[in-house]
Amino acid sequence: MSSCHTDTIYKIAPDGEIIWRLGGVVSDFRANFKFARQHNARIMSPNETHTVLSFFDNATRTPIREPTADSSRGMIVDLHTSPQRMVARVVQEFPHPDGPGNDVVARANVQVLPNGNVWVKQDWLKCYRTYKFSFVGKPSAPPDVHSLATGSDEDNTTTTLVHVSWNGATEVKTWNLYKTDDVGNIDSPKPVAALPRMGFETTLSFKGFASYVIAEAMDRHGAVLGRSEVIQTVVLARLSTVTIARESEWLNRKNRRTDTTRQAIWLMRVIYINPLVSFANGLFCGMTLLVASRALWKAKWSRRRNDSGHKQLPQYDE
Structure with missing residues (x-):
């Protein structure tokens, strides 16, 4: 002490x-x-x-x-x-x-x-105590990405340029770039570009065009630290007709796979869920008819008793 x-x-x-x-x-x-x-x-x-x-x-x-x-x-x-x-x-x-x-x-x-x-x-820091430790930053927000594409009339090629940063992240060693569709289905497990982190912002590029991209942050052990959201590429200059046709064909293939998944989900609903709903509706209608029939029978019986001259005896308190 x-x-x-x-x-x-x-x-x-x-x-x-x-x-x-x-x-x-x-x-x-x-x-x-x-x-x-x-x-x-x-x-x-x-x-x-x-x-x-x-x-x-x-x-x-x-x-x-x-x-x-x-x-x-x-x-x-x-x-x-x-x-x-x-x-x-x-x-x-x-x-x-x-x-x-x-x-x-x-x-x-x-x-x-x-x-x-x-x-x-010492005294110039106006606080009671200070300590020094290795700072490890793990942001809760995803990495920031900006993707743009430009075409070249000289060699009829397209280049996609992607700028990526992750403010506050201290453990990023490598950035991977993936081509994807608008819902995040990755084209291939192999990235289209990979580069060591270069300061606050890293620029990745590849020959070709991707309508949508995802950037992935890796640590020095090769573990995934985080992924960006699906980012749509901005087109700066006119792209060739061949490039647009290839990209449209790739997106259509992805969309067909997505449609197949949706159809499978719809079929499961028809097979498993809809019969349950029909059974519940039938049970409800049957109970409703039963209650209504009982009410009609009771009313008819009361009328017959009144027509036959039967009178209910008065009730007296003891």
Whole structure:
């Protein structure tokens, strides 16, 4: 536990007993350094005889006390915790970058990074603590894609040019491009173009024309991170008649497959669903006729009883 108001770092047992004190008026360690108003004390590597600590020494001056160091600093110290020899020594210190005379009145922290570097937060960042970690961005929105096509009169060819980006995604290594129809049926599992990610926006191109495309983001292991929506290609210049005819033929084949699927669904409805609906309708009509027949019979029976002179006896209360 670190108490900045007593300038002391404590180790406390589960039952509340103080095991040792570092710093302050009553310290259990002999040390060749002092600290004051410290923050963010962390145990790095304890064992039976030694404990390594990291903390930020604010070294703050007060009206009745001089600063405990030339400037505020990050510190890593080694504590020899054996009762026979309780000694504290400085392993590393990281003084204020502006030099002596600069101390942090409050806040600040020290973070030892996995690679051994040390992150020290000073006073110019107006927050209590800061930490450094590897950022991994995984956007919830799909990649952004813009596709356009242009034709060449010289060699009678068409080029499809696709610009793709994914704002916030940090793990994209490769972009794959697929030709598709308007509902996302991919022409082939093999992409028509693939390219390593080139900065924020990557441009892919291929010889040929696709009315619709899908872009796919891959990580460094070859796993799919995400896919774009189906994007319609914008035509910038006149395309050859042959190119348009080929694309129309391909789309028609895709549409025929889609129509076949729709027909199969319709047939399943006719075979399985429609008989159930007919049975339910018949049952409802039968019940309705039964109720109506009973009501008619009751009315007819009442008329006959009245015509025969039968009179209902009056009812008297007891």
